[in-house]
Amino acid sequence: MLYSPTPMHIPDGFLAITISIFCWVISAAVIGVAISRTNKSLGEKQIPLMGVMAAFIFAAQMINFPVAGGTSGHLLGGALAAIVLGPWAGMLVMTAVIAVQGLLFQDGGLVVMGANILNMGLVTAAVGYGLYRATKNQPKGVRLAVAGVAAWLSVMTGALLCSIELWLSGTSQLAVVFPAMMGVHALIGLGEALITVSALAFIMQTRPDLLGAGSESASGSSSWAWVGGLIALVVVLFSPLASADPDGLERVAINMGFINNGLSAPYQIIPDYTIPFLGETALSTIVAGIVGVIVVGGVVFLIGRGLKAKSHS
Amino acid sequence: MHFDAFDRYHEKDSFLHHLDPRVKVVVTIVFIVSNALLPDAAWFGFLFAWIFLLLVNAASKLGVAYTLKRSLLALPFALIAITVLFSIPGKPVLQFHFLMWDLTVTDMGLLRFVSILVRSWLSVQMAILLVAVTRFPDLIHALEHLRVPAILTTIIAFLYRYLFVLTDEVFRLLRAREARSAAVPGTRSGGGVLWRAKIAGNMAGQLFLRSYERSDRIYNAMVARGYSGHLYTLNPHEMKSTDYFATAFAIVVIFVTQILGRF
Numbered sequence: 001m002l003y004s005p006t007p008m009h010i011p012d013g014f015l016a017i018t019i020s021i022f023c024w025v026i027s028a029a030v031i032g033v034a035i036s037r038t039n040k041s042l043g044e045k046q047i048p049l050m051g052v053m054a055a056f057i058f059a060a061q062m063i064n065f066p067v068a069g070g071t072s073g074h075l076l077g078g079a080l081a082a083i084v085l086g087p088w089a090g091m092l093v094m095t096a097v098i099a100v101q102g103l104l105f106q107d108g109g110l111v112v113m114g115a116n117i118l119n120m121g122l123v124t125a126a127v128g129y130g131l132y133r134a135t136k137n138q139p140k141g142v143r144l145a146v147a148g149v150a151a152w153l154s155v156m157t158g159a160l161l162c163s164i165e166l167w168l169s170g171t172s173q174l175a176v177v178f179p180a181m182m183g184v185h186a187l188i189g190l191g192e193a194l195i196t197v198s199a200l201a202f203i204m205q206t207r208p209d210l211l212g213a214g215s216e217s218a219s220g221s222s223s224w225a226w227v228g229g230l231i232a233l234v235v236v237l238f239s240p241l242a243s244a245d246p247d248g249l250e251r252v253a254i255n256m257g258f259i260n261n262g263l264s265a266p267y268q269i270i271p272d273y274t275i276p277f278l279g280e281t282a283l284s285t286i287v288a289g290i291v292g293v294i295v296v297g298g299v300v301f302l303i304g305r306g307l308k309a310k311s312h313s
Numbered sequence: 314m315h316f317d318a319f320d321r322y323h324e325k326d327s328f329l330h331h332l333d334p335r336v337k338v339v340v341t342i343v344f345i346v347s348n349a350l351l352p353d354a355a356w357f358g359f360l361f362a363w364i365f366l367l368l369v370n371a372a373s374k375l376g377v378a379y380t381l382k383r384s385l386l387a388l389p390f391a392l393i394a395i396t397v398l399f400s401i402p403g404k405p406v407l408q409f410h411f412l413m414w415d416l417t418v419t420d421m422g423l424l425r426f427v428s429i430l431v432r433s434w435l436s437v438q439m440a441i442l443l444v445a446v447t448r449f450p451d452l453i454h455a456l457e458h459l460r461v462p463a464i465l466t467t468i469i470a471f472l473y474r475y476l477f478v479l480t481d482e483v484f485r486l487l488r489a490r491e492a493r494s495a496a497v498p499g500t501r502s503g504g505g506v507l508w509r510a511k512i513a514g515n516m517a518g519q520l521f522l523r524s525y526e527r528s529d530r531i532y533n534a535m536v537a538r539g540y541s542g543h544l545y546t547l548n549p550h551e552m553k554s555t556d557y558f559a560t561a562f563a564i565v566v567i568f569v570t571q572i573l574g575r576f
Contacts, residue, residue: 011386011437012433012436012437012440013429013430013431013432013433013435013436014394014429014433015349017349017350031462035464038464044541044542045532047464047542049529049532050468050471051467051468051469051470051471051472051528052471052475052524052528052531053528054468054469055471055472055475055479056521059476059482059524060483060517060520063486063513065506065509065513066509074513075513092465092468096468096469096472097472100469100472100473100476103444103452104321104473106383106386106437106440106441106444109345109433109437109440110440111342111345171393172393172396173397173400175396191510194511195514195517196514198511198513199517199518200518202515202517202519207525295568299561299565302557302558303561305554305557306554306556306557306558307554308554309553309554309557310554
């Protein structure tokens with residue numbers, strides 16, 4: 001088929017609503033900065049370029065190569081997009097790709113899309129571009145090698161975030177989801193790294209001007225190297241810790257109040273007409289009442305507007 | 314390749330097809346949020362949400378079971394949630410031995426697992442229906458009305474417009490690789506995995522250059538036709554009375570779902 005889903009797209013229903021909203025807030029903030037930065041640094045010419053580049057990432061994900069036993073490696077593209085287009089434009093391009101995958105193909109949910117954008121679009125671009133940017137004045141071979149490592153790490157970072165989100169939502173146990181996700185993506189990341197490196201080598205050979213000084217890819221500031229390096233460091237340090245002692249982490253999270261041992265709490269926003277974090281107080285009942293009033297008021301308003309529109313036509 | 318190769322839109326003359334796209338987007342999202350808010354084992358809530366889904370399916374004239382057929386899409390992801398079967402404390406329901414583990418399925422774990430699957434199953438069906446009854450350009454237009462930044466919706470519009478063009482390009486590359494990958498039966502063709510990955514990477518690079526150059530031509534052509542940074546549309550959306558009624562109805566249904574889910 002033209003389109004095959006990949007294992008990192010979280011469908012709706014698998015994340016707690018609180019986690020979904022939290023991820024949306026982070027993603028929206030980063031996308032907001034990306035938009036203002038791209039608007040500032042690039043002219044209206046960039047919009048068709050970014051649009052066609054988004055289609056390129058989408059189409060490039062169809063290029064695969066046989067590995068063994070019927071499996072094949074292919075590209076996710078977050079790191080490649082950020083390296084050739086610059087970090088902010090790369091993030092916008094990946095956001096568009098993930099939005100279309102969710103909207104049109106239902107590969108990844110709509111309400112959890114914030115999490116998917118964060119995992120596969122934003123952190124992959126930050127890690128991929130950041131590490132590559134750190135090699136600015138190095139020879140070509142070093143840059144390519146680092147780009148490969150960056151592409152691999154970008155996939156691992158996405159997988160790490162994905163398993164943490166699933167774990168905090170109470171959908172899976174860290175002890176199982178973490179090694180499973182990281183194991184699978186260690187292999188997927190190898191395919192990603194190989195394709196990213198040879199695609200970059202090909203571009204450097206045929207159109208060096210697109211990656212050289214003055215190009216979009218040189219547009220990011222040097223602080224990207226710190227951001228990318230920091231995230232990569234966290235992944236590298238966190239992964240052995242989580243694999244060695246997942247139960248310990250789980251205990252820490254419970255102690256710190258991130259997750260509830262019973263695991264049902266995140267799903268109950270208004271149980272028994274009270275708001276959980278306000279407790280069983282009068283205030284809580286009042287807030288629940290206000291929510292009810294807003295819903296009823298909204299319905300009445302809509303019917304009113306409907307009647308009005310009808311009388312006009 | 315035809316321009317609508319990726320399209321999920323099904324032309325029908327139904328109530329849902331004529332509804333304002335903004336209403337459809339908002340109701341779909343509220344429905345999915347509502348599913349996420351239902352507590353575990355809220356069977357009445359799930360049932361009511363499913364009845365609403367069947368009703369909407371029927372209103373689309375695509376057939377009551379239209380979304381059912383494509384709804385198993387998210388099923389492979391269920392593997393991720395399988396650990397809750399064993400990890401949540403509760404009464405043991407089933408004990409078995411698998412490879413090197415002794416596993417105990419608890420009643421609470423089973424409830425939670427099924428609840429996650431049902432939530433996902435209901436949500437994905439509404440999302441399938443949304444794109445089946447809404448043209449994608451209308452959907453993008455609706456997102457713009459709903460305050461999604463114009464730069465993003467424009468990128469998405471371009472992505473949609475050129476996706477099939479670049480897919481053709483990919484197929485050309487893949488066909489060229491096939492054509493040059495002859496092998497004597499019984500012997501291996503080509504090099505090892507590394508070599509194959511390198512070829513795939515070269516193809517991705519080639520695709521990038523072709524797309525890049527194409528975007529240059531597209532931009533020049535657009536400027537030649539008066540492009541100044543904004544895209545215009547000839548079908549402005551207007552909320553009619555039926556749109557308001559439909560939204561009100563959906564909100565009532567979803568609110569009732571929430572109440573039923575808490576009994």
